[in-house]
Amino acid sequence: MGKSQQVLLKNWFSILDHLDEIFLFIGNDTEILHANSAYSRLIGVPRDKVIGRRLSDIEPKARIIEVLETERPVYHDYSYIESVGMDIVGNSFPVYDEGEKVGAIGIFRPVSLFSADSSLLSTPVWCKKEKAAEGGDPFSRLIGESRELKNVIYIAKKVAQTDTTVLLRGETGVGKEVFAKAIHEASPFSDGPFIALNMASIPETLIESELFGYEAGAFTGAQKGGKPGLIELAGGGTLFLDEIGEISPMLQSKLLRVLQEREVIRVGGTKARPVRFRLIAATNRDLESMVENGRFRPDFYYRISVIPIHLPPLRERCSDVLLLAEHFKRKLEERHGRQKAFSPRVLDMIKRYSWPGNVRELQSCIEYMYVLSEGQLLDVQHLPQHIWEYVKGSPVVIGEREEAAAPPLAKEVPSKANLKEVMEQVEKEMIIKALRESRTKTEAIQRLGMSRKGFYMKLKKYQLTF
Incomplete structure (x- = not known):
């Protein structure tokens, strides 16, 4: 062991005491083996009063106990400490020694302090200037840790290294343009421009001149000397066409020629201009049905859907x-x-x-x-x-289960239930109904006509959370 490691271990407990977060280490029997000074400062209980005691006796519903039992870590997890009436957020994970579980560690802080610490917040969304400064992976700035998102990113990363046409598919609002920009930034075309056009936002009569450009005198009001279209402007970069399913078969035919021949002819012109760009198309439409109904050209469909990527809804x-x-x-x-x-x-x-x-x-x-x-x-x-x-x-959360709130006596009462059991069932269901129909606990208390203290005692009794 090096000297630096020896110094680290020697000062380990002192280091933990300088954390702003609460550090808690419990053994397999939930005995509290260590708590740092932030525990006393933020929880309000001296740590020497809890070290050596079992957490299951102090806070039996603590999330760290669940982590200890299931051996499944939780991150950015919100929970409630009943013994001190505090909402907390943090991470808990099991601890192993040579493959054998020896306990669990929790690192957390009160929710009231959560927003003040930017280090707990998720990674910022991508930005081209940030990428240039950081030289980082644009996909790493996409927000999410789900398996579904990671699968899509894996495919997009593979595709980004080529010049293959990509078709992004997904519902409105899933972030198709965000993915298109990430693919562009991770591609060989990243030094070129990223040109985006929503095909549904421009009248059909104007889309052609916007895409292909026009020559001088092509139509009344045409700019003197002509104008290059977005396809030309995207040269050396990426052209992103959103809502590709909204364009007419005639325009599909012209775009198909550009993709096949890698050249564009401006409106009113005869000269073919070579172009090199990456096309990323996007749609929320069922293109297969449109092909069957004759509203989308099959040759164009197969040309743009070389690599289809489905973006999962939220x-x-x-x-x-x-x-x-x-x-x-x-x-x-x-x-x-x-x-x-x-x-x-x-x-x-x-x-x-x-x-x-x-x-x-x-x-x-x-x-x-x-x-x-x-x-x-x-x-x-x-x-x-x-x-x-x-x-x-x-559903309303009841302990570890979810139950739909039902009106009083909606559930069948056991035939052998006594009066006390029936009354408790009715009381519980009325509280659930009030919680369901109220925006705040104060409103629920008013609906029930209870005292605040009595209300909270009933929540604890029936293990209701809201």
Whole structure:
């Protein structure tokens, strides 16, 4: 062992005491083996009062205990410490010695401090200037850690090294242009321009001159001396044509010739101009059905779909939703200079929503919440109305299960149940219904006509979270 390693080990506990995060190490029997000074400072309990005790006795529902039992680590995980009434976020993972599990470590901090630390936030979205400065991988800046996203990135990286035409397929808002730019930046064409055109945003009569350019006198109002089209301007770079399914068969035929001959003829001209560019097309349409119905040329379809890449909708990569939400919040914090934090309740609702508008809808939602919230906490009352209405009808978390909220006595009462059991069942179901139909716990308390203390005692009794 080198001297530097000896110094590190000698000062290890001192190093842990300088962390801003709480560090907790428990053994296989949940005995607390070590807690750093941040534990006392942030939890408010002297660490010498807990070291040597079992965490299962102090906080039986602690997430680190679940990690210890399942041996599955969790990252950026939100949970609640009932004993001190604190929301926390952090990482927990099992610890092994020569392949044998010896305990688990948790590193976390209160949610109230979460937004203030930029190191916990997800990686910023790509930017060409950042790539030039960092010389990094543009795909590494795409937000998400799901298997679905990683599979797509793997394919895109392979394709980027060639000049093959790519067809990006996916629903509206999944980020097709983001992927197109990443492919461009990772390709041999990265030193050239990236020219993008949404084919559905321009009238058919203008698309041809925009793409192919025109010669002087080609039509009334034509620019003197003519004008190069986007295909020429994309020379040495990448041309991204979004909504490719919206163009007419006539224009498809002309684009097909450009792709096959690698030359373009301007509108009103006869001279063929050589062009070298990478084409990336994108669509949310069912091109196969359009080919069968005669609305899309089969030869053009096979020419542009050499490498089709399906971009998964957000509902198919749910694990990325919170990473994206935190990323969009951070961008707003940088723009407006005000830091805010999500409540665990609103994060749960964000995860449960289906996001039919995908990443674009999520980004709009986070901006809506950020702008309309007055304090530092982004909670369920700040959600757009349509999202709140949707999630309000989804299951409520009960302990480790999900149950749809039902009206009182909707469930069958066991025939041998006594009066106390029946009353408890009705009470539990009424609380679930109130939680489901209320935006805040205060509103639920008012609906139930209970005291706040009594309400929280019932939540604990029935293991309800909201």
